[in-house]
Amino acid sequence: MNKRNHQDTSGGAGYGGIRKSDFQSKAKIWEEGQDAGGGGGVDELLAVLGYKVKCSEMTDVADKLEQLEMVMGAAPNLLRDTVHYNPSDLSGWLQSMLSELNNSPNTFHDRMLQSHHIDDPLHVPAESSSVTTNSQQQQFETTQSSRIYNDDSEYDLRAIPGSAAYPQTQDRERNQKRLKTSGGSNSAPPLLPSSSPIVGVAAAGTVSEPTRSIVLVDSHETGVQLVHTLMACAEAVQQDNLKLADALVKHVELLAASQAGAMGKVATYFAEALARRIYKIYPQDCLDASYSDILQMHFYETCPYLKFAHFTANQAILEAFATASKVHVIDFGLKQGMQWPALIQALALRPGGPPAFRLTGIGPPQADNTDALQQVGWKLAQLAEAIGVEFQFRGFVATSLADIDPSMVDIRPDEAVAVNSVFELHPMLARPGAIDKVLSSIKSMKPKILTIVEQEANHNGPVFVERFTEALHYYSSLFDSLEGSGLVPSTQDLLMSEVYLGEQICNVVASDGADRVERHETLSQWRVRMGTAGFELVHLGSNAFKQASMLLALFAGGDGYRVEENNGCLMLGWHTRPLIATSAWQLIVSDSP
Amino acid sequence: MMAASNEVNLNESKMVVPLNTWVLISNFKLAYNLLRRPDGTFNRHLAEFLDRKVPANTKPVLGVFSFDVIIDRSTSLLSRIYRPADGEQPQLNIADLEKPVTAEVVPVIIFFHGGSFAHSSANSAIYDTLCRRLVSICKVVVVSVNYRRAPENRYPCAYDDGWAALNWVNSSSWLQSKDSKVHIYLAGDSSGGNIVHHVALRAVESDIEVLGNILLNPMFGGQERTESEKRLDGKYFVTIQDRDWYWRAFLPEGEDRDHPACNPFGPKGNFLEGIKFPKSLVVVASLDLIQDRQLAYVKGLEKAGQKVKLLYLEQATIGFYLLPNNNHFYTVMDEISNFVGSDC
Numbered sequence: 020m021n022k023r024n025h026q027d028t029s030g031g032a033g034y035g036g037i038r039k040s041d042f043q044s045k046a047k048i049w050e051e052g053q054d055a056g057g058g059g060g061v062d063e064l065l066a067v068l069g070y071k072v073k074c075s076e077m078t079d080v081a082d083k084l085e086q087l088e089m090v091m092g093a094a095p096n097l098l099r100d101t102v103h104y105n106p107s108d109l110s111g112w113l114q115s116m117l118s119e120l121n122n123s124p125n126t127f128h129d130r131m132l133q134s135h136h137i138d139d140p141l142h143v144p145a146e147s148s149s150v151t152t153n154s155q156q157q158q159f160e161t162t163q164s165s166r167i168y169n170d171d172s173e174y175d176l177r178a179i180p181g182s183a184a185y186p187q188t189q190d191r192e193r194n195q196k197r198l199k200t201s202g203g204s205n206s207a208p209p210l211l212p213s214s215s216p217i218v219g220v221a222a223a224g225t226v227s228e229p230t231r232s233i234v235l236v237d238s239h240e241t242g243v244q245l246v247h248t249l250m251a252c253a254e255a256v257q258q259d260n261l262k263l264a265d266a267l268v269k270h271v272e273l274l275a276a277s278q279a280g281a282m283g284k285v286a287t288y289f290a291e292a293l294a295r296r297i298y299k300i301y302p303q304d305c306l307d308a309s310y311s312d313i314l315q316m317h318f319y320e321t322c323p324y325l326k327f328a329h330f331t332a333n334q335a336i337l338e339a340f341a342t343a344s345k346v347h348v349i350d351f352g353l354k355q356g357m358q359w360p361a362l363i364q365a366l367a368l369r370p371g372g373p374p375a376f377r378l379t380g381i382g383p384p385q386a387d388n389t390d391a392l393q394q395v396g397w398k399l400a401q402l403a404e405a406i407g408v409e410f411q412f413r414g415f416v417a418t419s420l421a422d423i424d425p426s427m428v429d430i431r432p433d434e435a436v437a438v439n440s441v442f443e444l445h446p447m448l449a450r451p452g453a454i455d456k457v458l459s460s461i462k463s464m465k466p467k468i469l470t471i472v473e474q475e476a477n478h479n480g481p482v483f484v485e486r487f488t489e490a491l492h493y494y495s496s497l498f499d500s501l502e503g504s505g506l507v508p509s510t511q512d513l514l515m516s517e518v519y520l521g522e523q524i525c526n527v528v529a530s531d532g533a534d535r536v537e538r539h540e541t542l543s544q545w546r547v548r549m550g551t552a553g554f555e556l557v558h559l560g561s562n563a564f565k566q567a568s569m570l571l572a573l574f575a576g577g578d579g580y581r582v583e584e585n586n587g588c589l590m591l592g593w594h595t596r597p598l599i600a601t602s603a604w605q606l607i608v609s610d611s612p
Numbered sequence: 613m614m615a616a617s618n619e620v621n622l623n624e625s626k627m628v629v630p631l632n633t634w635v636l637i638s639n640f641k642l643a644y645n646l647l648r649r650p651d652g653t654f655n656r657h658l659a660e661f662l663d664r665k666v667p668a669n670t671k672p673v674l675g676v677f678s679f680d681v682i683i684d685r686s687t688s689l690l691s692r693i694y695r696p697a698d699g700e701q702p703q704l705n706i707a708d709l710e711k712p713v714t715a716e717v718v719p720v721i722i723f724f725h726g727g728s729f730a731h732s733s734a735n736s737a738i739y740d741t742l743c744r745r746l747v748s749i750c751k752v753v754v755v756s757v758n759y760r761r762a763p764e765n766r767y768p769c770a771y772d773d774g775w776a777a778l779n780w781v782n783s784s785s786w787l788q789s790k791d792s793k794v795h796i797y798l799a800g801d802s803s804g805g806n807i808v809h810h811v812a813l814r815a816v817e818s819d820i821e822v823l824g825n826i827l828l829n830p831m832f833g834g835q836e837r838t839e840s841e842k843r844l845d846g847k848y849f850v851t852i853q854d855r856d857w858y859w860r861a862f863l864p865e866g867e868d869r870d871h872p873a874c875n876p877f878g879p880k881g882n883f884l885e886g887i888k889f890p891k892s893l894v895v896v897a898s899l900d901l902i903q904d905r906q907l908a909y910v911k912g913l914e915k916a917g918q919k920v921k922l923l924y925l926e927q928a929t930i931g932f933y934l935l936p937n938n939n940h941f942y943t944v945m946d947e948i949s950n951f952v953g954s955d956c
Binding site: 062064065067068069070072077078080081084085087088091095098099101103106107109231232233243503561564565568569578579581582583584594595596597 | 626632635638641642643658660661662664666667671679682685688692709734741934935937
């Protein structure tokens with residue numbers, strides 16, 4: 020009897036099984052619940068609901084809840100402006116609120132006094148000693164946010180993603196004017212961190228069963244027959260029955276032509292990729308770099324994925340750079356540098372003045388030997404000059420990130436380093452040893468923060484049909500979002516975005532070996548890899564979440580896009596299907612500071 | 613003084629539920645307190661950040677798989693479909709998801725999650741898990757509706773979405789039983805239970821047949837303070853104050869709690885005599901402060917000559933069905949199985 024109760028309360032069968040139990044009294048249940056699970060086990064019933072609580076901690080967590088309950092009852096507004104991190108770690112979440120309550124300024128009067136220490140951000144201090152200390156900074160920002168933080172306020176986005184990122188000279192004055200007023204009480208410096216990040220434990224143990232999630236359009240638009248034929252074709256290819264595969268792919272093309280909407284377009288790209296695989300016409304190794312940059316620009320303009328990636332990565336970088344007087348960002352894929360104007364602008368607005376900012380941009384060799392990197396660097400330098408941020412740029416041409424020798428990068432001892440990778444790590448999985456080499460290089464750069472954005476999908480499985488199916492679902496959702504977001508981008512933007520994605524589809528389906536670079540893996544998979552490599556997660560919090568959500572509302576048009584928090588990381592998805600994930604990492608702190 | 617009585621309250625609720633249940637519901641209580649603002653606005657960003665969500669999964673887990681469908685693009689209305697996996701299938705493709713159901717009779721439960729009209733979603737972990745359990749225990753297909761929430765979307769948005777979902781289910785040929793009809797039941801907890809009633813009411817005048825309503829701790833109210841509200845205020849996770857806030861957020865501005873959405877058998881309520889209303893299963897927890905309203909609802913159905921079964925659970929609090937660690941959970945699952953199995 021006891022054993023059964025034990026199993027039921029800690030829930031061996033995650034979904035509760037079908038056994039009934041005879042409980043004598045509720046008090047007994049409570050006791051059983053306490054004893055069940057013993058040592059280091061996690062309460063399985065709560066785990067299924069998204070909360071990680073060790074059985075041995077349950078009483079302590081209950082105590083924390085009671086404490087918070089009592090404080091909240093007495094003063095309900097105390098936690099209104101708290102930044103939250105990783106709600107799955109209930110104990111940690113509760114503790115951080117309790118700590119905040121213990122640390123916050125006691126009187127309203129104190130808060131008001133502190134608010135008068137706002138510096139004019141245009142007055143760049145010559146010495147780093149004028150930069151406020153961490154705890155003062157934190158209190159200041161709490162003050163700022165508690166006076167200004169208002170969900171309904173006009174969100175004055177300093178970040179201006181998109182083609183307006185590089186202001187022309189006539190904008191210079193406008194920028195300066197905007198900056199002058201930022202010292203006043205109405206400015207909300209949106210990209211500033213509200214509090215120092217709470218470091219979480221690398222979720223190395225959270226690799227869950229691989230899921231396959233789909234968002235479907237209403238039945239009559241799914242093109243069931245189309246999908247069936249695509250799948251059958253993929254099967255035939257896998258079994259090397261090329262005659263059948265050929266017949267099927269032609270049938271797909273026919274069906275796709277008469278299929279309305281996103282499904283028809285996706286099917287066409289997949290059919291083309293299958294055809295290439297069947298006829299062994301493999302796509303060229305890599306697209307001309309400038310062409311792929313152009314495609315990505317269109318993708319950037321059309322939908323919010325890249326903007327989200329840049330925005331969330333910048334949030335983490337800004338928090339990591341909070342008090343540094345010299346900062347150095349190493350961008351693993353500079354491309355057109357679209358991520359950096361927003362960061363530079365945010366740095367310019369930092370209370371106490373901007374740090375000196377160095378950017379190292381890495382990019383592939385250009386077909387026509389132009390120095391694309393320098394061109395981007397120059398544009399960024401103009402912007403930085405216009406808004407008063409000391410800026411240095413260096414470009415590195417590399418065919419592969421694995422070719423980078425960290426000593427070439429010129430890390431200086433007194434600077435805070437951020438390494439940034441937006442969709443640049445997964446290609447490293449195409450060659451054995453490359454990813455380990457890259458992660459090792461990163462470690463030797465001693466970054467304060469490493470920001471990674473990757474596609475949230477497993478397109479790297481060993482079985483072709485499985486890869487194919489995963490990709491079909493993933494790109495169907497992506498294309499659907501382009502279609503259904505309610506935006507009316509120029510036809511060219513939309514078309515180029517589709518071509519951009521089409522190139523990826525082609526690579527996933529038609530290529531293999533070292534040529535297959537679109538080896539996307541899920542966040543769960545990256546967590547394990549990063550943990551093994553010696554990194555731990557830096558949690559992205561509710562402030563980053565909120566700002567990303569607001570950004571979406573401004574720039575994404577349709578309301579199908581969703582930001583989701585996932586164990587300290589942020590994901591952007593279309594409806595319920597996560598599509599990209601941003602995570603921030605730091606080197607595991609071994610012993611003393 | 614206040615602190616002392618709070619302590620008594622906390623201890624009381626701790627005595628009637630398992631510790632992990634207490635932790636779960638207290639956690640929600642704390643989080644929800646952070647989200648409701650005195651001026652009636654809601655911190656939606658923080659709510660979405662804190663809500664634990666799970667993706668759909670076409671790989672069967674413990675015999676159940678799920679996928680999401682956009683029912684109405686114009687309102688972004690999405691539903692999550694849960695189906696029992698048949699036999700050996702290790703993975704399912706888009707083509708298989710809407711394969712026709714094969715059994716003689718397949719009850720389809722349209723489920724409306726709770727959250728007092730403001731919280732949670734179809735992909736919230738607590739509700740995804742509950743729906744999976746419903747499928748595996750009661751052998752049904754579940755369609756969980758991601759209806760629009762208050763305060764951003766007031767009455768009647770949630771009902772409109774429920775109605776849209778009902779129409780969609782009714783016209784989905786792959787959900788038909790052997791008699792070429794979809795066997796539809798409506799179910800919901802808290803605000804979801806309230807939605808069940810109102811969608812069933814709307815269906816009465818249509819040619820859509822709803823075979824039964826399942827209301828789990830349904831959310832009803834009224835202007836007057838009932839005895840159970842006064843007696844149980846603040847004792848078992850819920851307060852009159854928070855109930856009032858949610859009604860203010862959901863009901864049209866300026867309306868009071870005798871609005872028929874809130875108080876269906878109240879002074880402004882509808883008459884249900886003589887109409888073909890589905891049979892109802894109403895589950896009431898004895899420690900739920902709005903039980904007087906729920907019991908009045910049952911009485912209202914009885915007086916109108918409608919078929920209703922009341923399941924009154926002693927020592928049950930709100931949310932007891934979120935974890936399968938108590939007798940009540942299994943009792944309710946059994947009752948639901950019988951309810952949809954009997955088809956009378």
